Amino acid sequence: MCVIRLPNEVRHILFFNGLLSLLFPLNCxxxxxxxxxDNRKYLCPTCWGKIKLIEESVCSKCGRHSFLTVCSSCQGERYFFARARAAGVYEGVLRECIHFFKYRKKAYLAHPLGELLIDGMSSDEDLREADFLVPVPLDGRRFREREFNQAHLLAQVVSRDFKIPISSRNLRRVRSAPPQTQLSRKEREKNVKGLFEVRNREKYEGRKILLIDDVFTTGATVNECARVLKGAGAEEVSVLTVARGE
Ligand SMILES: [Zn+2]
Ligand SMILES: [Zn+2]
Incomplete structure (x- = not known):
């Protein structure tokens, strides 16, 4: 049997790289x-480049790509938030990344995904005026399964960059909601009614709040959060998510 004897330095490097790859994934x-x-983003430049960013011509209400000031699906809709913005389209690479983040517990993805939020905020002065970042509260059962609230991890990344404090305990979930993936927009609105409450109303009186979440689907959940926050005296509520449907 042939045994290749490696010099000590090479063995040390291999050992160190092995340790590194355990700590940080070295493959896309x-x-x-x-x-x-450059493994900071955990994605190779080609895959990262496939993320479809939503940068201009957006609906002033829901942030969907639109050449109209208010897109057709927002006309006649009643929102409690002033504006919702999303960094990218919920499809392909970005959708896969969010799935890894949420359902496969890859919490380290909060950093590259949070950077997308930072980029979105850098170009939007209204969002940067927030007094508090409020992560959308997670259902207690889901929190136990997942061991973290993805919205809170994203808010931490944004908070560090813009020095806006996080307020994560004042808006809380009162009860669980049945899963709403199969529900229509109207059914979702009904499903989320009364899900949240504000503990200390004084904290939000006259303040601007930026709600943070991973995905904006129909907006029913963030709209209900905004309704409760406005009811507690918040001056304005905006929404920022990593992704939204096209
Ligand atoms: Zn790749
Ligand atoms: Zn819209």
Missing amino acids: LICHSGLGS
């Missing part, structure tokens, strides 16, 4: 190609 999460030294 999506296509598995090697990441080299």
